[in-house]
Amino acid sequence: MTAAADEKLTGWRFLLLNVALGAANVIALSNVPGYTIMVPYVSGDLGGVTPSFGTWGTTDHMMGIVMGLPFARWLSGRYGNHRVYVAAFLAYAFFSLLCATSETIWLFVPFRFLLGLAGGVILPLGQALALGEYPERHRTFGVALWGVLSMAPFTLGVFMGGFWAEYFDWRTLFISNIALGLPIAGVVGALLYGRSHERRITRFDWVGVLLLTIVLVGAQTIFNMGNDFDWLASPLLMTIFVAVLIALPTFVVWELGERHPVLDLRLFAHRNYAVATICSVLGFLVVQGSLSVFVGQLQLLLGYTSSLAGVVYLLMAFLAVPLVAIVHELVRNVDLRLLASLNFIGFGVTLTWLGMFDKPASFDQIAAPMVFFGFSLATFFAPPAAIGMQGLSGQRLIRAAEEMAMLRTAAGAYGISLQYVVQFRRTPFHQLDLADFFGGRRFASLDLLGQLNEKLQAMGLSEAVTRSLMGRMIRQQSQLLGLGDAFLQGGFIFVCLAGFVWLARPAAKPEPKPDLIRLEAEELMEQP
Structure with a gap:
């Protein structure tokens, strides 16, 4: 390693690093809201499941980000920020490829979790690499710039996700991860090649990570599947619930006695x-x-x-x-x-x-x-x-x-x-309430559904069609009220x-x- 390699970047190299790291941050964060707007398309394409199944791709991805954060600290201490960052982005591109080629929701969701795991490593290391290159007098500007980039996924990311889903294909989101991610990894690796780092080897809390994963992912699975699988009436969800009940107090006791806990409860x-x-x-x-x-x-x-x-x-x-x-x-x-x-x-x-x-x-x-x-x-x-x-x-x-x-x-x-x-x-509460109100059950003189039924039938619609239309109107309004x-x-x-x-x-x-x-x-x- 040369002393020159450890000097802070200046000029066009500094600018190029900020562009690469900023774009990477937007990409990693945009994969949450950018995917969410695509859920109706993804659900229909991956086996024709309901949109509630499609949201698993969002929630499990976020859980992957959660579990990736402690790995970022441990890996960067052993191998250095920039090396781990480049490796994580290569993994991010690979998992994006798996997501883009998935044909069923049961394959897609695990790959989304792994994509989030790589994203959880990328996000904190990108911030550290960027701020570390700023001169001391300009670091507050760097924080402000990073804050602006952090808002992009909630705005530009959602817009781009909707644009791709409507005019191209929802898989474009993951293909763009590959097309942009590989050059970003190459640029960051080239600019920071040869950098030394202070090696920090600490004991990793594997037991704590395992217990935390059971608690967080288990609870998320129950919330994800509850509406569709009748909550604890499902043997699978009941089994997960028991596992979470056992793992949670075990996790608390373990972490309080651990010298390097994954979650410092103190x-x-x-x-x-x-x-x-x-x-x-x-x-x-x-x-x-x-x-x-x-x-x-x-x-x-x-x-x-x-x-x-x-x-x-x-x-x-x-x-x-x-x-x-x-x-x-x-x-x-x-x-x-x-x-x-x-x-x-x-x-x-x-x-x-x-x-x-x-x-x-x-x-x-x-x-x-x-x-x-x-x-x-x-x-x-x-x-x-x-x-x-x-x-x-x-x-x-x-x-x-x-x-x-x-x-x-x-x-x-x-x-x-x-x-x-x-x-x-x-x-359902609003649906019954609206049916009672407009159907004349609450006020006998106010049978608006009956009046609407008569008008629609007078226009030539059959009774079955008019009932279907009125039922759909009430369902839509009740869902809006919900x-x-x-x-x-x-x-x-x-x-x-x-x-x-x-x-x-x-x-x-x-x-x-x-x-x-x-x-x-x-x-x-x-x-x-």
């Missing part, structure tokens, strides 16, 4: 970290669940094309992108609890706004709240991250950031399934979080020039 003894993590986890559960469910229902219930549904999400960028670039400076000059509380209230108002419409809303009725959703999303990650970092330093801070990212990502996967559960459970209930529930959770965040202690005045470790932890905590 961090929750820090009050601010505990409060910040709870807010971040519950908030992201609602945010990820709401965005994922909504983009599917725009197509299935309101008849939007996938590209038009992507445009709805692209609207979030108008306020999100410029705001996320400056939010890092806001958290250094404003009471973090106040900023977080206002953000949660903003989410509560926006979700209530979305949850109040009870008819097939037109584009402009949905566009306005989505713009404000983007505003709230841009200011969601930074305040809890800054609160959680208070009182932590060094490698303990990096561990805290990693754990918050792990738990938040897992919560996002749970949120997708749970929001579908809320809609699924509330739909979706509205999911939004309203999310709004209520955010209002509760707006008060809960004040349990954190007041933050000390932050240092004017945070060190590299703090910036890396801050960016990891804020990664969607």
Whole structure:
């Protein structure tokens, strides 16, 4: 190794590395929301399963990201950030190929999990490589730039996924991973070739990883399959449930006695970290669940094309992108609890706004709240991250950031399934209520269904056809009301979080020039 190889990149090499790492970050993150908008297409193509099966490709992918994060720390310590990063991107391209060539949902979902596992290694290492090349005086700019790139998957990623699914093929998403991923791996490997690293060999908590996988993936499987397989009435889901019940307390006892745990539970003894993590986890559960469910229902219930549904999400960028670039400076000059509380209230108002419409809303009725959703999303990650970092330093801070990212990502996967559960459970209630109301059972003089039936038959439609049309109208409206209930529930959770965040202690005045470790932890905590 030469000393020249360890010097920071400058000029066009520095710029090229940032372009490659930034594009890689967008690709890895876009494979969650970019795939979600494709679920109706994927479900129909992979054996004609229902869209609820297709969502497994999202939730299991996110669980793969969760389990990949601890491997990133361990592998980078042994082999160096850039070597592991290049290898992980090659694996990412290979698993993308397997996803693109899958013909059944039962093959596709495991490959999506493995793709997420490689993505979980890529995301934190890409941030570390990028920030490590910035001069000290420009690192805050690097954090702001990385924050802007982190918003792209929720906006541009969804739009591109919808565009590809409608005009090309859903498999294009995974083919693009290969076409872009291989050059990125080559560029990063070439620019950082010969770099030395401080070798850190630590004991890896294989038992903790195994137990954590059983708990997280097992619970996710129950949430995924519950609606379709009658929950614990299914022998398979009951077996998984028993395994989770046994693994969870075993995991807690094991981790408390482990010197290098995969999840350091002692961090929750820090009050601010505990409060910040709870807010971040519950908030992201609602945010990820709401965005994922909504983009599917725009197509299935309101008849939007996938590209038009992507445009709805692209609207979030108008306020999100410029705001996320400056939010890092806001958290250094404003009471973090106040900023977080206002953000949660903003989410509560926006979700209530979305949850109040009870008819097939037109584009402009949905566009306005989505713009404000983007505003709230841009200011969601930074305040809890800054609160959680208070009182932590060094490698303990990096561990805290990693754990918050792990738990938040897992919560996002749970949120997708749970929001579908809320809609699924509330739909029959609204369907019966609407049938009673419009069928004259509640008010004998108000038999609107009977009047509509007579008018349709007078137009020449048979009684069977008119009943089918009216039943479909009631089902659509009841599903919209069920979706509205999911939004309203999310709004209520955010209002509760707006008060809960004040349990954190007041933050000390932050240092004017945070060190590299703090910036890396801050960016990891804020990664969607």
